[in-house]
Amino acid sequence: MSQRADVSVTWEEWQMTPKGEVIRLFHLINARGSQLTVSDWGATLTSFKLAMPDGRLRQLVLGCDTLSDYQNQSAFLGATVGRYANRIRNAQFSIDGQVYQLEANEGTTCLHGGPHGFNNQLWKAKILENTPDPTVEFSIFSADGDQGFPGNANVSVEFSLTADDQIRIHYKATVDKPCPFNLTNHSYFNLDGVAGDVGSHVVQINADHYLPVDQANLPADAPQPVAGTPFDFRVAKPLNQDWRKVATDQRYRGFDHSFILNQDPDAPAIQVVSGDEKISMSVYTSSPAVQLYTGQYLEGTRGHNELVYQNRDGFCLETQFLPDQPNSDIAEACIVRPGEVFDHSTCFAFHY
Template structure:
């Protein structure tokens, strides 16, 4: 009987040790959770998924528009903060906003006058950006409710989204079956895989329209240092439609081949292209040193030390610096003023259907559209 207190103490200690170990182990496991985000006007419910890796990085994605609503990244002191523009609830996303975090399609970027010819037929799209069509139309992929499936494999968690775009939806030919998968790994990388098939010849150019701000939404992005592996851009006219030619970046405000602050050239309106875009709103042609997934851009906030490296299989990227943000929208405790976020929209060139010399965006029956983009975060 005298040994009973000792045995009880030992058992309790063992239990506490085991429980403590379990909690520690749980922290090392990547997780995905789901909650209701809100209701759409037609009564359907949109869900919000939270992806968390073993380091504590979190990414929130809703199946409404495939929108990334939150993404955290560490600073040089190990402090995590949200680095994407957006809102804390669904209602603001249902109103007009500049594609914050959205999955964009069927055709990301602009198509001149909303018209193109394919297979000898003329197609007409909705005009929703000056005289042109932009980002898939009046109700593009960013405003659709996608079928969502949770993904978990080893140390990776993700979300698979599926949507079937009917023939002639928003004016585009062919029934397009789309699958987009977001995955978060323990290297603090968010990877987006896009795939699509069609039953009729069509055009496809999918991308994500997240606005990044590595300060943690504290200030604008003018002090961000940007590097882009590119020798040329796709110059545009005054309506931001490509002229059809390429322009070398050397000796211009568009040269980001070495780390360069956004502020260095963004206001040099003596350059006709800066004037046309109101800053940077152009397509950079990626200089490829290898096929497949390649790092083409690095963004750094010197004060916080946050670094974002971007990889893609695509031939180009639209670098946009929030020139049209005007302070009317607020979210997450921040006011979204001009140049409060920057976008790196991996893609094919704008208006490619009207420029046969550009890399083609045509997808035919029997073919599979397949692209990948990865955003990896660290601190220095």
């Protein structure tokens, strides 16, 4: 592989599934010494350690130590989720008059592609050669009827780590029957570098509208202005400033809402500053919305270094389409038809 000497991609056999499948970890390292680790199980981002100015590595994402922990948790830690991320009401939608019944895995709802979605499958992995940055491509074939979704689909996702500490994720998918697609990464971030409450992280989201949801986290209304609501992140504020105002049960206080992004290709859609103010993260994306989830259902999830995560130990910024969009009046925007390509990318850029 032709590659600069100061960057690398290495891989190791990690663990084995009950079926005897060998699961691997791929380690992407840049010249600064930052380390991104991804697995072919679920095309999962398992670890990102940022090289700090003092030479130490700071772990910025939540993850598990073992494959069985990934398989036995319901938080989707770091996974690539699809075919359709987020929720589809009654696990059902129709295209061109044809009704499709999906596999439900959250009551009557289909969540993140169903019980055996992309997060619960082994992807093919390929280290890309002659790339300016260390890059791994994962690909998967999803047969017609997989979890109820129509069409034979070919899906790929590339992970790159740039020299200046950007994680770049590029999704592509094609299908031979019309099908909604909504691929995203479900990483939980904690920029303070330890498991602990993320409420002091300061967040700014370039969005004038958010999507109200009901008790099942399904759309309850059309998108509404954020002005004058707890969902106004146009001016940066701590996550915990208003999260008690959006939950009736304070044990589970926090956000789990979609924001319709103001598309500006030259500016970050989201900016976050760590609680200790030592790290900032800027998010750029071609996706039309982002789901802000503050991890209020993490309690009991087994994590890195034998930790057991607690509620709000991490937050997600899932760039995507809207929940239940296939059943909305803007359904066509998320449907991929034969001859078309689902082609979206997201960049998480880190600074100190």
